[in-house]
Amino acid sequence: MKPIIKSISFIAILASCAVSADVKMHSDVDRIEDHLAFITRTENYRNYLNVKALNHIADYIFLNFKEYCDTVYFQPFMVNGVEYKNVIGSFHIKDTSRIIVGAHYDVCGNQEGADDNASGIVGLLELARLLHNKKTNYRIDLVAYTLEEPPFFRTEFMGSYIHAKSLYDSNVSVKGMICLEMIGYFSDKPKSQQYPLPHKAIIYGDEANYIMIVQRFGNGSFGNDIKELMKNTELIDTKSIKAPSILPGIDFSDHLNYWKFDYSAIMVTNTSFYRNPRYHQESDKMETLDLKKMSSVIDEVYYSLTTIK
Secondary structure, eight states, X not given: OHHHHHHHHHHHHHHHHHHXXXXXXXSOHHHHHHHHHHHHOOSSOOSTTOHHHHHHHHHHHHHHHHHHSSEEEEEEEEETTEEEEEEEEEEXXXXXXXXXXXXXXXXXXXXXXXXXXXXXXXXXXXHHHHHTTOOOSSEEEEEEEXXXXXXXXXXXXXXXXXXXXXXXXXXXEEEEEEEEEOOSOOOOSTTOOOOSSTTHHHHHOSOOOSEEEEEETTOOHHHHHHHHHHHHHOSSOEEEEEEOTTSXXXXXXXXXXXXXXXXXXXXXXXXGGGTOTTTTSTTOOGGGSOHHHHHHHHHHHHHHHHHOO
16 A cells, blocks of 8 residues: 555645646736836825825726726725725626625825735736636626725725625625735744734744735635635745634725625735834835735735636
8 A cells, every 4th residue: 555655645746736836926026016116106195185196096007907807997986075986807707706806005194005005906916917818717806995094994985895885786796805905025034923912923923924814703615715725826825814803903904894795805914014014104115025925925816816616
């Protein structure tokens, strides 16, 4: 029996290598850098007070989606007499069930917001390019939200709430939602990673060099499937947590609005302020990001979208 066991193990190793080789280096670091530069270096900061700056970025996202997506459109909505808009790019629009991948393009206050959340938007832009002419088992909607940040966070004026409610009101079949929230900042330094509960460092380690998949209890099979697919690529250390929403940070982004309508949703994140000391600071600039690791995160999400059953 020993020779058979060795043979099976060798085949398993080859299969594992084949998976990694298939997804490695699909995303383009140079493109990532160019997108980050355009999004972060606007004339005015892209917060809710500077609608012109927000629209400038929305138009940029629209034009990039248009180059690759099957269909692209704005989802406008009014807040206090001002029009804001989400940007939506779709693939395989004839499929009845869909997966949403979303990220917000606005910032909190006067800052460039490279990690929070230009990094997530660049993830959408690269996914649009990678998904072009690719077969998937579901319709894929890439959604760039506005008004995620204060003073609109946790209100019905969030772009993600507007979008999630529109799906619910139209009785759309949603397989699940992936939120890209801060995917660019990493560190190999000891004690660079913090947690809401200190004992979590024993489980996850104290180095901020991984990406985290966040779910809530009762989230359904979608989150587990995405988690396993992302981990199987082995492109970047990928960890996961499933916890109640009362744990600080679990629902701190756009996925929370899909939970409100009972959709299965996860957040892919570098854990935000538990890691990045520049969170909501003027120092949150693209020079502080690790573009290679960010590229690996995008590739993991791409692989999961093209293989999930």
